Amino acid sequence: MSNSTILTILDNLEKLHRSLLRLAYDKTALLKSGDMEGLDQLLKDEQAHLAAISQMDLSRQTAVANYLKDQGRSVPLNPTVANILDAAPEVERQSLEEARDRLLHAIHDLKGQNDLNQKLTYQSLQFVNLSLDMIRPQMESVTYSKNEIAGTKNSSGERSFDSKA
Template identity: 70%
Template sequence: MSITPILASLDSLEKLHVSLLRLANDKTVLIKVGDMMGLDQMLKDEQAHLAAIVQMDTRRQLAVSQYLTDQGQTVPAKPTVADLLGAVPEVDKKSLKEARDRLLHAIHDLKWQNDLNQKLTYQSLQFVNLSLDMTRPRSRTINYTKPEINGKRVTEDERTFDSQA
């Protein structure tokens, strides 16, 4: 068996991650603008991409398992490209490393963009909470102070604690 199916699955994974990165960039714009309907649709699109990535990664794992089995190697529970590098001939290692590095670069860029989106979302939430706090009436703080400080004296009729009870 050749590593062609593995390289094809790595290329497909890279394309899916780059497409997801484009969605993450678009999401940044939607967050900045505050387009909630657009964000809702964007989340649905991201879910579809994630499902496709999971499916493609399962295919990659199966292809790596099949290759390692054909080579007489032990197959780990979740085979990775690093597991594969020790079993492939030197001719195929370069193309396999390049495909892996391109995928890792796309994943790194996606992670950075998602971190940015998370920070922007958190800041937006802080702004909303601040706006709500400013519009809500403040409740009176209840604490123990001397009545003379507040300018009123407690009389017998105003006491709320009945010691005779």
């Protein structure tokens, strides 16, 4: 297995993550506009992207494991690009590091956008709950306590239990 295969896989992973980032930007716009039908379709597109990324990541792990085997090195349980950087020649190491850094940058951007979308979703949920609380009538207590029947109420400062007794 050559480094060119691993580089191709890393480039494809970066493209998929950049595409998912564009979907995350679209999701932000949909959340702001409140377009639930568009959001539903976008979530389906996201699921397809995530499945492709998962499949591509399995290919990356396989390619890294094969490269390490070809170099006569031990293969860890979850092989990463960092595992092959020591085994790769200097010329290939630089291109692998650049591809890895581009992918990590895309993942970092995606994480930031997803955090924003999560906050927007939470705020929307808070607004919906607040609106429902304002519309929905408040339930009054249908039972009476012993003191309310007798016509007295405990104030918040009075205790009903005497700890000195």
